[in-house]
Amino acid sequence: MQLILQYVECEHCREWFTHTNLLSYTFNGKVNLRSDGKYYGDEIYFSMQFPFTKCRKCGNFFFPQKSLLVPNFWLNMPENELNKEQKQILAAFYKKYPKTNLKNFEIPSLDYPPPEYWFNFPILMIKDALNVLEIPINQAIEIDIRIKLWQLFNDLKYTSENLILKHFFKIFSINGIFHLKFLKNHLKQKNKNIRFFYQNKNSYISNLKKLSELLIVENKEQNLCFLVEIERNLGNFSKARTLLNEFSEHQKKEFFIFVKKTKRKLFFKSKKVFIL
Numbered sequence: 001m002q003l004i005l006q007y008v009e010c011e012h013c014r015e016w017f018t019h020t021n022l023l024s025y026t027f028n029g030k031v032n033l034r035s036d037g038k039y040y041g042d043e044i045y046f047s048m049q050f051p052f053t054k055c056r057k058c059g060n061f062f063f064p065q066k067s068l069l070v071p072n073f074w075l076n077m078p079e080n081e082l083n084k085e086q087k088q089i090l091a092a093f094y095k096k097y098p099k100t101n102l103k104n105f106e107i108p109s110l111d112y113p114p115p116e117y118w119f120n121f122p123i124l125m126i127k128d129a130l131n132v133l134e135i136p137i138n139q140a141i142e143i144d145i146r147i148k149l150w151q152l153f154n155d156l157k158y159t160s161e162n163l164i165l166k167h168f169f170k171i172f173s174i175n176g177i178f179h180l181k182f183l184k185n186h187l188k189q190k191n192k193n194i195r196f197f198y199q200n201k202n203s204y205i206s207n208l209k210k211l212s213e214l215l216i217v218e219n220k221e222q223n224l225c226f227l228v229e230i231e232r233n234l235g236n237f238s239k240a241r242t243l244l245n246e247f248s249e250h251q252k253k254e255f256f257i258f259v260k261k262t263k264r265k266l267f268f269k270s271k272k273v274f275i276l
């Protein structure tokens with residue numbers, strides 16, 4: 001895993017935070033691609049891919065890539081190697097944390113998603129994503145968030161385990177008594193997830209309808225796999241079949257396994273996601 005340390009300013013309260021940006025990542029263990037586009041099996045990677053974050057001070061959501069951002073290495077660069085815009089951003093940072101005694105400050109970390117989310121990951125992230133969608137955002141970010149929202153909802157319905165905890169068990173080799181302890185809560189959490197899914201089914205459906213519209217506007221041909229899967233997940237099997245017929249010969253070859261498995265799911269009128 002290659003991370004880059006950055007400082008980012010919350011656009012709402014003007015507080016600066018440390019923030020780590022993922023440059024490259026090695027998957028831990030077996031990771032599969034799921035039919036809704038999720039890399040299934042590595043939740044740490046998934047949790048680091050959200051374009052938004054939540055301010056630890058004022059609680060508002062913002063987008064680090066669209067905020068004032070200072071990569072740590074700028075602090076060590078000679079001033080003449082920085083351009084005008086970079087100098088201005090750095091000046092705003094030094095106004096809050098003066099260059100001369102920067103070492104004496106402990107700049108707080110954004111830490112999002114926070115550790116308390118691990119136990120109830122899909123539900124808490126769904127709530128946050130729905131709130132972020134109320135903010136005016138550009139189309140590319142909206143598509144990104146709506147795809148992740150769809151995948152989180154599918155986690156609730158089709159995943160019978162807490163993937164985040166499973167991941168931690170695996171990387172820290174925690175087992176035995178901890179497994180037993182969490183096993184007890186496991187069934188309770190599973191039922192809670194299914195209940196939440198059905199309580200929020202309207203949000204699931206409206207998200208998929210809006211996502212489908214946006215993907216068509218963006219590039220229908222390139223997004224055909226997503227569009228077929230959305231209609232199948234919604235139970236619109238004949239619409240999914242019509243879209244599947246729009247695949248070019250090249251796409252049929254490129255997405256051979258997806259097409260083959262989707263046809264089988266459509267035959268059995270199944271809305272369930274599958275592993276490719």
Ligand SMILES: [Zn+2]
Pocket residue numbers: 010011012013014015055056057058059060
């Ligand atoms: Zn803030």
